Amino acid sequence: MSQTPPPSFKHLTVLGAEHIPAKEGFMLLPSQLDYLTLRRLEHLLDGRSIVYLLEEGAGIDPEVKAHLENEHANALAIVPETTDIASYRAALRGAVKGGAVIFYLPAQAASANAPVTTVPGAKLDFLIKADVPVLPCYVQLDRQVCPPIIHTPAADSATIAFGKPLADDELSLASYQESLFALAEQCFSAMPALGHSLGYALIKGLKKHSTRNQVIDGKDDSVLTFDKILAAAIALSKVVKAETKKPRVGIVLPPSPIGLIANLAVVFAGKTPVNLNFTAGRAATESAIKQADLDKFLTADTFVRKVQSFPWPPMKNLILLERLMPTLKVKIGIWFVLSKILPASLLAMILGVARDGGNKEATLLFTSGSSGDPKGVVLTHRNLLGNVIQFGTRLNLAPNDSVLGCLPLFHSFGCTVTLWYPVIFGLDLVYYPTPLEVKKLAELIQKHKISVMIATPTFLRGYLKGVNREQLASIKLVVTGAEKLPKALAESFENRFGKQIFEGYGLTETSPVSNVNLPDAAPIGNEDAHPVIPSYRFGSVGQLLPGLAVRMTHPDTNEPQSIHQSGIIWFKGANIFTGYLNDPKRSAEVLDKDGWFRTGDVGRVDLDGFLYIEGRLSRFSKIAGEMVPHETVEESLVRALGLEGESTRRIAIVGVPDVDKGEALVMLTTLTGGPESQEIVQLRYRLIERGVPPLWIPKKMIRVTEIPVLASGKLDVKNCEKIAKAGTPP
Numbered sequence: 001m002s003q004t005p006p007p008s009f010k011h012l013t014v015l016g017a018e019h020i021p022a023k024e025g026f027m028l029l030p031s032q033l034d035y036l037t038l039r040r041l042e043h044l045l046d047g048r049s050i051v052y053l054l055e056e057g058a059g060i061d062p063e064v065k066a067h068l069e070n071e072h073a074n075a076l077a078i079v080p081e082t083t084d085i086a087s088y089r090a091a092l093r094g095a096v097k098g099g100a101v102i103f104y105l106p107a108q109a110a111s112a113n114a115p116v117t118t119v120p121g122a123k124l125d126f127l128i129k130a131d132v133p134v135l136p137c138y139v140q141l142d143r144q145v146c147p148p149i150i151h152t153p154a155a156d157s158a159t160i161a162f163g164k165p166l167a168d169d170e171l172s173l174a175s176y177q178e179s180l181f182a183l184a185e186q187c188f189s190a191m192p193a194l195g196h197s198l199g200y201a202l203i204k205g206l207k208k209h210s211t212r213n214q215v216i217d218g219k220d221d222s223v224l225t226f227d228k229i230l231a232a233a234i235a236l237s238k239v240v241k242a243e244t245k246k247p248r249v250g251i252v253l254p255p256s257p258i259g260l261i262a263n264l265a266v267v268f269a270g271k272t273p274v275n276l277n278f279t280a281g282r283a284a285t286e287s288a289i290k291q292a293d294l295d296k297f298l299t300a301d302t303f304v305r306k307v308q309s310f311p312w313p314p315m316k317n318l319i320l321l322e323r324l325m326p327t328l329k330v331k332i333g334i335w336f337v338l339s340k341i342l343p344a345s346l347l348a349m350i351l352g353v354a355r356d357g358g359n360k361e362a363t364l365l366f367t368s369g370s371s372g373d374p375k376g377v378v379l380t381h382r383n384l385l386g387n388v389i390q391f392g393t394r395l396n397l398a399p400n401d402s403v404l405g406c407l408p409l410f411h412s413f414g415c416t417v418t419l420w421y422p423v424i425f426g427l428d429l430v431y432y433p434t435p436l437e438v439k440k441l442a443e444l445i446q447k448h449k450i451s452v453m454i455a456t457p458t459f460l461r462g463y464l465k466g467v468n469r470e471q472l473a474s475i476k477l478v479v480t481g482a483e484k485l486p487k488a489l490a491e492s493f494e495n496r497f498g499k500q501i502f503e504g505y506g507l508t509e510t511s512p513v514s515n516v517n518l519p520d521a522a523p524i525g526n527e528d529a530h531p532v533i534p535s536y537r538f539g540s541v542g543q544l545l546p547g548l549a550v551r552m553t554h555p556d557t558n559e560p561q562s563i564h565q566s567g568i569i570w571f572k573g574a575n576i577f578t579g580y581l582n583d584p585k586r587s588a589e590v591l592d593k594d595g596w597f598r599t600g601d602v603g604r605v606d607l608d609g610f611l612y613i614e615g616r617l618s619r620f621s622k623i624a625g626e627m628v629p630h631e632t633v634e635e636s637l638v639r640a641l642g643l644e645g646e647s648t649r650r651i652a653i654v655g656v657p658d659v660d661k662g663e664a665l666v667m668l669t670t671l672t673g674g675p676e677s678q679e680i681v682q683l684r685y686r687l688i689e690r691g692v693p694p695l696w697i698p699k700k701m702i703r704v705t706e707i708p709v710l711a712s713g714k715l716d717v718k719n720c721e722k723i724a725k726a727g728t729p730p
Contacts, residue, residue, distance in 0.1 A: 007040050008156065011142075011156050012156075012158055013158070013187075015159065015186055015187065016183070017044065017162060019164050020045070021133070021165060024099065024133065025095065025102070026132065026133040026165055027053070027101075027127070027130065027132050027135070028102065028134075028135050029124070029134060029136070029176075030104070031118065031119070031137065031138045032117065032141070033106055033118075034063075034064075034141075035061055037139050037158065038064050038067065040158070041103070041160070045101055045103075048099075049100040050101050051100050051102050052068060052076065053105065054075055054077050054078070054105050055077070056077045057529055058106075059108045059524075059525060059529035060105055060107060060108070076092075076095070076102075088130060089129075089130050089131055092132050093131070093132055096132045096133065104127060107530060109524075109533050110521040110522060110523050110531070111535070112518050112520075112521055113393055113395075114144045116138075116180055116181065116609055117180060117533075120531050120608065121173065121177075123531075124177075125607060128172065128173055131171070133166065134171060135162060135163070136162065136176060136179040136183060137160065137161070137162055137183075138180055138187060139158065139159075140161075140188065142191070145188060145389065145546050146193050146389060147392060147393065149424055149425070161183040161184075161186050162183070163180075163182065163183050172562070174563050177605065181550050184546065184547055184549065185547050185548060185549035185572055185574075188546055188547020188574060189386075189573065189574045193389065194358075194385055194389075195357070195358050196355060196357060196381070197353065197354050197357030197362075198267055198362045198363075198420065199268055199270075199348070199354070199357070200348050200353055200355050201385060201388075201424050202423055202424065203347055205426060206226045206227070207227075207230065207343075207347070208344075209226050209399075209426035210225065210226050210340075211227060212426065213225070213226050213428050214226065214428055214429075215430075215431065216257075216429065219256075221447075228336065229257070230264075231332045231333070231335040231339055232261050232325070232328075233261050233265045234268055234351065235328045235332045236262070236324075236328065237264075237266070237267075237268035237269040238269075238331070239319070240265050240271065240296070240298070240319070243296050244295055246293060246295050247272055247361075248292050248364060249273060249274065249296050250294040251274065251275045252299040252307070254408070254434065255406055255408065255433055258321055260431070261321075262298040262321065266298070267353075270353070272361050273364075274288075274364045274365075275363075275409040277366060277374070278303075278307045278410075280366075282311050285310065288374055288376070289311070291366075291376050292376065295317060296317055296318075297318050298321060299318055299320065299321070300321050301322050304318065357385075358380070359380045360380060361378050361379075361380060363415065364376055375583065376580055376583070377412075377509055378579060379577055382574055383574065383575050383576070386573065386575040387513055388421045389546075390573075391416070391421060391516070392424070392425045395452075397425070397451070397452065399427070401427050401451040402427060403417070403421075403422050403429055403453075403454070404445065404450045404453045404454070405418035405429050406455075407435055407455070407456075411482075412506070412507070412508040412511070413454060413482065413506065414454075416512060416513070417454050418454065427452075428448075430450055435459040438462035438466070442463065442471040445475060450474055450475065451475060451477065452475075453475055453479070454480075454481075455479075455480055456714070457480055457483055457484070457485050458483065458649065458709060460478070460489065461489060463496075463497070467497075469496060469498065472497045477518075478493075478499050478500070479501075479504050483714050484631050485501060485503040489501070500519070502516065502518060502519070503538075503541050504516035504517065504542055505542070509576065510571060510575050510576060510599075513575075514544065514573075514575070516542040516545065517535065517536045517543075518536060519535065519536060520532055520535050533608075534610075537608070537610045539612060540611055541611050541612070541613050543608070544609065544611065545575075547573050548571055549572040550571055550605060550611070552569060553568045554567055563604065564604055564605060566602055567604070569613075570596045570597060570598055570599065571597050572597065576597045578591075579591060601615070615631050620655075621662075628655075628696050630654070631653075633653045633692075633696050634651060636687060636690060636692050636696070638650075640683065641686075648706075648707075649707045650671055650707065651669045651671070651707070652668045652708075652715055653665055654723075656725055664700070665696070665697070665699055665700075666698060666701075666702060667701045667702070668702050668704050668723060668724065669701060669703060671703070702723060704723060
């Protein structure tokens with residue numbers, strides 16, 4: 001191969017080169033491959049005997065194909081569907097035994113942006129079954145994962161990472177996938193863009209998309225372009241800076257343009273925004289205020305009057321924006337002109353907004369308290385920018401797309417996905433203060449041709465009544481999270497509106513998005529030659545976002561296990577929080593010394609990298625030594641009782657202590673009927689007929705007027721447990 005000039009290494013970062021065996025033969029499986037990557041890998045293997053492994057009929061990159069023909073390369077063709085796996089193994093083992101590198105050339109594949117690999121799982125499994133040492137190799141084409149608004153990599157910029165060779169008992173599809181996820185995390189986490197500050201990225205986003213994108217108030221249809229939002233936020237930031245010396249500022253506002261401006265202003269003032277949950281109980285809210293050490297709160301007169309249950313501080317501590325903003329008109333006008341003239345870097349310098357943020361605190365959110373007391377989750381600049389980049393590049397939306405912002409700003413999805421993400425990536429925002437008024441939301445979707453809707457299953461149920469199919473015609477993507485998506489709801493929604501619901505997953509501690517299902521990519525030719533890498537699989541919460549690693553441990557022993565087996569899910573990545581506010585004990589319970597986060601959820605990964613959530617550990621009961629998932633029992637009950645089409649939650653399963661078997665299941669229900677004992681017997685027969693194990697059948701039924709849920713739509717586990725343990729509804 002000496003005839004071809006060596007490739008440029010100017011914009012290449014190589015991680016783990018020490019893992020490349022010096023003499024021993026092995027198989028190299030690049031996660032994706034273009035011509036330049038091929039040449040770079042060949043150069044890294046310079047001096048080694050290379051045998052190229054191709055699939056017969058595969059759609060190989062034309063440049064790659066021409067290069068191999070010109071270089072008279074040694075190629076070995078395989079047919080993955082062959083039953084003669086013995087011949088395939090013998091050929092590869094013979095080459096490896098002689099010290100050769102078996103270089104697999106994947107076909108060009110159709111996939112969503114920034115996939116972890118462009119090799120289908122079934123083919124990976126077949127290749128690995130050759131039973132020769134495999135060198136994991138992850139290729140990150142930097143332009144795929146880093147938006148120019150934050151950092152503009154060179155066109156040929158790439159990062160290639162090698163893992164430790166896998167062989168013998170350590171080699172399996174699961175171990176290879178786990179290694180690939182770990183390498184993806186290393187590549188992503190090394191990006192320079194993650195060192196920037198949130199404020200700097202927001203200024204750049206607002207300036208770049210200044211007149212192209214806008215924010216609409218769904219209550220009165222008023223419109224503010226991004227340049228006007230920027231000017232208003234700067235003027236308000238000066239007031240915030242003068243009003244308090246504390247490092248954090250409370251925000252008590254619904255999803256709205258003024259809610260966005262308030263958050264931007266606090267960031268531009270060099271302080272941390274704390275969006276408070278105004279639906280939480282008084283004790284929880286007071287605890288959050290005390291933990292955050294807040295002395296000033298951005299809110300509005302109307303909101304103070306409306307939310308009287310909130311433990312409002314004295315008026316001197318409130319910055320009432322309806323009164324304040326009209327007095328800032330002149331200053332807003334001045335900043336509007338200045339922000340038009342000045343470049344983003346100079347504007348940031350004048351405002352005192354640092355270019356770099358890294359692991360400094362950027363925002364503070366409190367957990368919902370669905371299974372315990374709220375905890376303060378400190379999210380850094382690196383966390384938020386990492387998740388915005390992960391989520392944004394994976395969705396890969398067009399500049400003319402728009403997002404419906406109706407989830408609470410104190411909810412982690414509402415915060416990252418409807419505050420920071422649209423501003424940085426340049427998407428229109430349509431705000432409405434509540435996700436419950438679905439008829440109004442449907443009108444807004446139709447009027448403003450909204451393309452992206454983020455919701456929870458609880459809120460989506462409302463659309464099944466009183467909303468017409470035509471009203472949701474503009475929607476391209478419906479993403480749901482926070483709770484498991486019932487199949488009956490997904491089917492009913494698709495039948496009514498012709499729209500698939502794409503389930504995602506995340507936690508406040510993951511900033512929040514970690515996984516999402518997406519529409520499958522359009523084929524690029526003959527699917528036999530150019531495979532389509534799936535991006536959607538019902539029942540899963542989707543594939544991991546770029547740059548996130550995953551591992552599983554046994555629920556009881558905490559021992560590492562295959563990611564294909566059900567276990568406790570652990571994540572590692574740039575979007576993983578660094579700890580709970582002033583709570584090292586609880587931080588240490590979920591974060592290990594290497595930065596791995598123990599989610600407390602139980603799940604597994606399949607051969608194509610889709611994650612399946614099988615329940616939260618707190619939503620399992622250990623009955624007679626068996627782990628019983630509450631959500632699975634709830635699904636069985638919904639089917640047995642014919643509740644698939646219900647728009648509201650009618651049942652919830654809770655575990656309570658039991659002398660004989662450790663725990664017992666209690667069913668809370670809003671259904672009315674005959675004597676409880678008789679209904680439990682009838683229900684038992686129905687469930688047994690459906691193959692439900694006897695241990696999974698509720699021992700007791702408690703009737704309630706409503707099932708407790710949080711403002712996010714998630715089940716309020718804590719209050720459900722109180723009712724179940726008391727034995728009677730409150």
